[in-house]
Amino acid sequence: MKISVIITLKKDVLDPQGKVIHQALDGMGFNDVSEVRQGKYFEIDTKETDPKKAKDKVEEMCKKLLANLVIENYKIIDAE
Amino acid sequence: MKSAVITFPGSNCDRDMDVALKKFGFKNKMVWHQDVELPKSDLIVLPGGFSYGDYLRCGSMASKSKIMQSVINFANSGGMVMGICNGFQILVEAGLVPGVLLRNKYLEFICKNVFVKISDKDNAYFKNIKNNVLELHIAHNEGNYFCTNDQLKEIEDNSQVAINYCNNEGKIEQPFNPNGSIKNIAGIFNKKKNVLGMMPHPERMIDSSLSGEDGSLFFKNLLNNIK
Numbered sequence: 001m002k003i004s005v006i007i008t009l010k011k012d013v014l015d016p017q018g019k020v021i022h023q024a025l026d027g028m029g030f031n032d033v034s035e036v037r038q039g040k041y042f043e044i045d046t047k048e049t050d051p052k053k054a055k056d057k058v059e060e061m062c063k064k065l066l067a068n069l070v071i072e073n074y075k076i077i078d079a080e
Numbered sequence: 081m082k083s084a085v086i087t088f089p090g091s092n093c094d095r096d097m098d099v100a101l102k103k104f105g106f107k108n109k110m111v112w113h114q115d116v117e118l119p120k121s122d123l124i125v126l127p128g129g130f131s132y133g134d135y136l137r138c139g140s141m142a143s144k145s146k147i148m149q150s151v152i153n154f155a156n157s158g159g160m161v162m163g164i165c166n167g168f169q170i171l172v173e174a175g176l177v178p179g180v181l182l183r184n185k186y187l188e189f190i191c192k193n194v195f196v197k198i199s200d201k202d203n204a205y206f207k208n209i210k211n212n213v214l215e216l217h218i219a220h221n222e223g224n225y226f227c228t229n230d231q232l233k234e235i236e237d238n239s240q241v242a243i244n245y246c247n248n249e250g251k252i253e254q255p256f257n258p259n260g261s262i263k264n265i266a267g268i269f270n271k272k273k274n275v276l277g278m279m280p281h282p283e284r285m286i287d288s289s290l291s292g293e294d295g296s297l298f299f300k301n302l303l304n305n306i307k
Contacts, residue, residue, distance in 0.1 A: 016183055016186070017183065065140065068137055068173070068180055070226070071180050071182065
């Protein structure tokens with residue numbers, strides 16, 4: 001079973017990389033962008049077949065390793 | 081006095097730290113990250129470098145390595161643990177000191193000497209150092225200290241700020257903040273102040289002809305305080 005996770009920076013955490021990407025986009029003519037925030041995306045292929053159990057395990061992974069909850073939020077987006 | 085320096089894959093200041101500790105009288109041992117038990121020590125050091133290539137987040141992979149459970153137990157039982165640079169990043173990821181180290185504000189790798197003000201001397205690391213300001217070296221890409229407002233309040237209420245970036249006169253102001261850290265924070269303690277994490281490298285300032293000796297002050301003092 002494949003599960004995906006998106007990690008994003010919390011709202012009040014500065015994202016200098018996102019800012020620079022925004023500036024680059026602006027310079028390329030994409031002038032209607034108001035903000036860019038950079039994050040991370042994970043695809044986790046697990047042997048667990050029960051969707052609920054798999055999702056719980058991935059949530060534990062997020063809390064223990066994939067995200068740093070001081071600065072990041074996680075979202076499990078795709079439990080098939 | 082016995083110390084141990086942990087080497088992770090990608091550590092590159094571990095031998096410098098070994099040289100520094102021995103120079104000032106510590107009996108130091110090097111410990112591999114896959115070891116399970118720590119040698120009997122008065123001080124454990126997590127050195128600088130780029131453990132695990134800074135994958136995921138700086139220090140995050142190293143903080144889960146085998147030896148770290150022993151380091152965490154040692155720290156929780158009151159043992160002295162010091163993390164320098166990448167070691168500081170490992171400490172925050174292990175939850176031994178609060179907060180997190182973000183990418184430098186201006187996205188530059190910074191490698192230069194800075195001045196830091198010792199903000200708290202009521203601890204075994206800085207007690208009895210006569211100077212209030214030290215000149216130390218920093219070399220990092222992720223040294224931008226960040227924590228939540230609640231954490232900051234707790235850190236300040238408990239006097240957990242160890243050192244702040246400042247000028248040569250000890251003024252802690254924004255122009256002397258190299259990386260965007262909250263309140264110019266360069267190093268912090270855990271609550272009991274037996275764990276210290278800091279970005280500057282004292283082990284790079286121990287030779288009068290090469291660098292300056294403010295790091296020597298730190299190590300000499302540390303040895304005397306542990307005795």
